[in-house]
Structure formats: C-alpha cells, structure tokens
Amino acid sequence: HLISSTSMLQAAREQGFAVTAFNVHTLEMLQAVVDAAQELQAPLILQTTVGTVKHLGPEYIVAAAQVAAKQASIPIALHLDHCTDYDLLVACIRAGYTSVMIDASMHPYDENVARTKEVVKVAKAAGVNIEAELGKVGGVEDDIVVEDEDAKLAVPQECVSFVEATGVPTLAPAIGTAHGIYKGEPNIAFGRLEEIARLVSVPLVLHGGSGIPEEQVKRCVKLGMAKMNVATELRIAFSNAIKAVFDANPEENDPRKYMVPAKQAVKALAMDKIRMAGCDGKA
Numbered sequence: 001h002l003i004s005s006t007s008m009l010q011a012a013r014e015q016g017f018a019v020t021a022f023n024v025h026t027l028e029m030l031q032a033v034v035d036a037a038q039e040l041q042a043p044l045i046l047q048t049t050v051g052t053v054k055h056l057g058p059e060y061i062v063a064a065a066q067v068a069a070k071q072a073s074i075p076i077a078l079h080l081d082h083c084t085d086y087d088l089l090v091a092c093i094r095a096g097y098t099s100v101m102i103d104a105s106m107h108p109y110d111e112n113v114a115r116t117k118e119v120v121k122v123a124k125a126a127g128v129n130i131e132a133e134l135g136k137v138g139g140v141e142d143d144i145v146v147e148d149e150d151a152k153l154a155v156p157q158e159c160v161s162f163v164e165a166t167g168v169p170t171l172a173p174a175i176g177t178a179h180g181i182y183k184g185e186p187n188i189a190f191g192r193l194e195e196i197a198r199l200v201s202v203p204l205v206l207h208g209g210s211g212i213p214e215e216q217v218k219r220c221v222k223l224g225m226a227k228m229n230v231a232t233e234l235r236i237a238f239s240n241a242i243k244a245v246f247d248a249n250p251e252e253n254d255p256r257k258y259m260v261p262a263k264q265a266v267k268a269l270a271m272d273k274i275r276m277a278g279c280d281g282k283a
C-alpha cells in the first residue's frame with residue numbers, strides 16, 4: 001500500500017540523502033519511475049500537479065499508484081504538488097493521496113501560516129504528510145508562474161516560526177532554485193540553506209530539481225534537503241523520445257512504438273536523479 005512520506009523523509013534527513021519525487025503525467029511515466037526506483041532499491045515519491053489531477057482524475061492516479069506499491073518492494077508515497085486549492089487538496093486525500101503540498105507562498109506570511117494550519121489539521125488526522133513553501137520558487141510549474149524578479153528566498157527566522165506555528169512536517173524553503181531549465185546555472189544560496197537547516201529539524205524539500213548540476217544537488221542534500229522534486233527534465237525526456245520516433249516514421253500509429261522508448265528515456269533519467277540524490281539502496 002501507499003505510505004505517508006513523513007517517516008521516509010525524516011529518515012532521509014537523518015541519514016543525509018534525499019528521496020527523489022518525480023512528477024508524472026501518464027501511466028507510462030508513472031511505470032517508468034517506479035521501474036527506476038525498484039531497480040535501484042530506492043524509496044519513491046510519485047507526485048502529480050493540480051493540472052494532472054484535473055486531467056486524469058485523482059481516482060485513476062491513486063489506483064495506478066496503488067498497483068505500483070503492491071507490485072514493487074520499495075516504499076512508495078503519492079504526493080499532490082503545489083496545490084493552492086483547499087477543496088481539491090481534500091478531494092485528493094479522500095481519493096488516497098498520502099502526501100499533499102499546500103502552496104500558499106504567494107500570500108503574505110501570516111496568511112501562509114493560516115492556510116497551512118488548516119491543511120495540517122485535516123491531513124494529519126488522515127495520516128497524510130504535508131509540505132508547505134516559504135519564500136517563492138521562481139519559474140513555471142503548471143499554472144503557477146513566478147517571474148525571476150518576484151522569486152524570493154526563504155527567511156531563516158520565518159522558517160523557525162512557521163514550523164512552530166503550523167506543525168508542518170516538511171518544509172520547502174526557496175533557496176534560489178527555479179522550476180524549469182535554467183538559463184546558465186542556478187544561483188543557489190547555500191549559506192541561507194545551511195542556516196535554515198541549522199534552525200529547523202524537519203526534512204527540507206528542494207524544488208526545481210531539473211537542470212541543477214550534480215555537485216550542487218549533492219551540496220544541497222548534504223546541507224539538509226531530504227526530498228528533490230524533478231518535473232521538467234522528465235517531460236523533456238519523454239517528449240523527445242516520442243518526437244524521435246515520429247521524425248523517423250511520421251506514419252507511426254502504434255502507441256507502443258513510441259511509448260516504449262519514451263518509458264526507457266524516463267527510466268534512465270530517473271535512475272540518474274536517484275543516484276544524484278544518494279537515494280539508491282535506501283529502500
């Protein structure tokens with residue numbers, strides 16, 4: 001069965017690795033990341049955006065994730081990524097999600113606290129993990145668009161008071177990474193991360209995992225990032241593999257002919273990210 005990600009992430013923080021959390025949009029993407037994690041004996045977080053929940057319906061997603069959890073020998077959690085809508089979040093918990101992110105980072109601090117608190121109350125009662133964000137992660141993720149000049153680093157003292165006030169078990173502090181592929185290299189505030197990690201003991205979440213160079217991922221993980229989200233690079237790998245099939249054979253009409261290479265591409269990329277996060281062998 002699907003498990004809550006709370007204990008998985010606490011173990012990761014204690015042991016100095018990060019659990020990789022992959023955004024999936026189709027059954028094939030879900031299967032590919034499960035195969036990758038199973039092969040490397042890594043605990044896994046499957047996650048979907050709000051857009052994907054609306055596209056597929058939470059019941060289909062939960063059913064597929066439950067089959068994965070039943071067949072695989074690794075621990076698997078199912079997480080709702082960047083949700084701003086309380087009702088949708090509750091619907092996902094009801095459907096069987098075992099972790100949810102309430103993203104109220106676009107609101108002032110006090111309102112972020114209030115909205116997060118409300119979610120912590122219902123999710124904790126259901127045995128479901130909660131993630132919240134402080135500061136603002138830049139870039140584009142589903143319908144959430146944050147321009148570079150509006151991206152904002154988390155404030156260490158606010159991280160302390162936020163965790164205390166909300167009881168949130170996992171925190172995503174913005175440290176300069178962004179959703180999507182970087183123009184050049186990300187400008188990560190490692191000193192800021194170090195300070196946050198010194199002040200709060202809950203597992204920290206690294207957003208914007210696509211495009212971060214390996215040694216910077218490793219530095220973040222060493223400093224306390226216990227979950228790494230990867231979305232854009234998986235979509236690119238999946239889509240490019242399909243494009244290559246149609247480039248070679250524009251008349252192709254057997255979905256298996258393009259889905260099989262797409263799955264292989266996603267699996268290979270997921271295995272790279274699992275190793276980068278030090279999550280292999282941790283199941």
Ligand code: 13P
Binds near residue numbers: 023180231
């Ligand atoms: P990327 O699209 O940069 O991998 O970011 C993923 C993410 O943070 C999802 O919440």
Ligand code: ZN
Binds near residue numbers: 137141207
């Ligand atoms: Zn994110």
Ligand code: NA
Binds near residue numbers: 179181209210211
């Ligand atoms: Na990114």
